[in-house]
Amino acid sequence: MWIRLARLLVSSADGTSMARLNSWLLASTFFAAISGCIGATVVVVNGTASHAIPSTLFGQMFESGDGGLYAELLQNRAFQQVTPNTAAALNAWHPVSGASISVIKDTKPVSAALPNSLQLTIPSGQNGAVGFSNEGFWGIKVDASWTYNASFFFKFPTQSAFKGSMTIGLQTSTGQMLASESVDISGSTTSWTQVQVKLKPTTSAKDTKNSFVVTVSGAGGQTIDFAMFSLFPPTFKNRPNGMRIDIAETLIEMGPSFFRFPGGNNLEGQTVATRWQWNATVGSLLDRPGRVGDWGYVNTDGLGILEYLTFFEDAGMEPIMAIWSGYALGGTNLAENQLAPYIAQARDQINFVIGDPKTSAPAALRASLGHPEPFALRYIEVGNEDFFAATTYPYRWHDIVANLSAEFPHLQFIATSNTFNPILSPNPTQYDVHVYQTPGWFAQNSFIYDGFQRNGTTYFEGEYAAISTNANNLFGTPDQGRLLWPTMQSSTGEAAFMTGLERNSDIVFAASYAPLLQHVNSTQWTPDLISFDAGQVYKSTSFYAQKLFSVNRGDEYLPSTLPSHTGTLFWSVTRSKASSSIIIKISNTVATAAAMTFQLPFNTVASTGSLQQLHGAQTASNTPAQPQLIVPVTSSIPTGKTFDFNAPGFSVNVITIRVT
Structure with missing residues (x-):
């Protein structure tokens, strides 16, 4: 986890359809600006979709599971990776x-x-x-x-x-x-x-x-x-060696489409020897040595690759799976002539997931463990945050991808260096971008992907969260601005950014808040999306913001009047063809309520719409002391071809309206 600011690229608007769309957006923005002087912000919606919404747009990323998602109740159950005869x-x-x-x-x-x-x-x-x-x-x-x-x-x-x-x-x-x-x-x-x-x-x-x-x-x-x-205890779907029911159900409640595993830093290891290795996480628990993880505690690896994949299948998520790229967090970069055995291990990892048991030993192992059919897999992430080792990533990326893509040509490989810096060969078709910043940064940068070239490259916002209110002390203590829990200010800033992800989902194919889970008695990083202890789960304001976007995402994006680049009110509009509805998402990132007027181009528009609203004071948080202080409230609102809406201060709103 770290700040990773993607390079802003100049947009290339080629083609008559893009030109017409830009002209329409400019005109509607001008109209909204004039109307805004009179009072409400006017949003003019275009009924012609600009692009389809990717099925993977919103999902989850995960670091490790002991004491949390993995249902095992005993800590230090097998005395793994400890020094004998010590307290x-x-x-x-x-x-x-x-x-x-x-x-x-x-x-x-x-x-x-x-x-x-x-x-x-x-x-x-x-x-x-x-x-x-x-x-x-x-x-x-x-x-x-x-x-x-x-x-x-x-x-x-x-x-x-x-x-x-x-x-x-x-x-x-x-x-x-x-x-x-x-x-x-x-x-x-x-x-x-x-x-x-x-x-x-x-x-x-x-x-x-x-x-x-x-x-x-x-x-x-x-x-x-x-x-x-x-x-x-009993596990989710009664799986042996499975998942804690309440945490699993909370994750699924968000409506995620993908799950990034085995995590970010959890993949790399502090040393080559302590990296995550798929083959040390399968079979009998007696055969899993565990490893000292990158956050200072031992991972039992009871939650192994098969348990992960089975959970994804049970939960209706697809995996975005990482493979080790030859870089460890302690600073080790493998030389090019040392990569071969690690590429072979990555090949075996992929074959365990999708290989044919008749021709692949790792796939035969999967079959022997009860899953003869391959799991779903489309995306392979090569490393994690390799901008830390940018000078060696070009040869590591080249050798890994060149070898694996030859055997798995249908898989898509995601690069983890800075975008287009350094230049990689083969040219990545996907990049993973990470950013931890202030609520204001996320609102102000909701247009960051609007400036990226449409050149065939797509992006995975693999880790992002508003973690501090102090840009000069992002990783400082709470008294320096670092957040202990998500607040309505941080959640609305993230939601503003997410309207930009949705608007740019022609090139942003996936996004996941991070970190996902924290045990309230042992926390290495704050804030987190979901907190828990031995008995309960606590859903943050950011959890609810993520859920509102994920379960209400629509099939296609409808252009509308653009929010102001320097404003505090942000929105996006999508359409669900299956339900003949449009879905309007609005984030108000300041305390002052904002009046809005929507103009819809459809032949018929229902006179009543559904409103889901998350609203609270700037610093309001859901905590173990007040776990349900801020929760979404659903109500009905009057709608029509033109209708008014008042977005409360520090609110995330989803309006759903049937149209034809």
């Missing part, structure tokens, strides 16, 4: 009833990918229940309507005569056991053995301050090793 290795784990616990490098690990184990030592003379607990990701939601799937592996390091039982349960902070199951165990179990139980709570917990607990009853003086714990 940090026990993150989220706690001893129970005087037990001694430590993370060890096991001489006989549960798998080669998971070398560490949790060792429990029961004090001599102890006969009661002794064990350990896991606090989850800052809590665990316990719901009596759910059945939880719990599992782990255990073994005794040396054989003993021990006979006893093991209890697995969910417990409140006050010690009340809400669900439990017991299994008999024996000291003769010296090979790794998996325990799997279903936990059905007798009552729901009043809060999320609950723990997963494992205790052992029997003679003391024993040592037992444990590995690869897991605790899953």
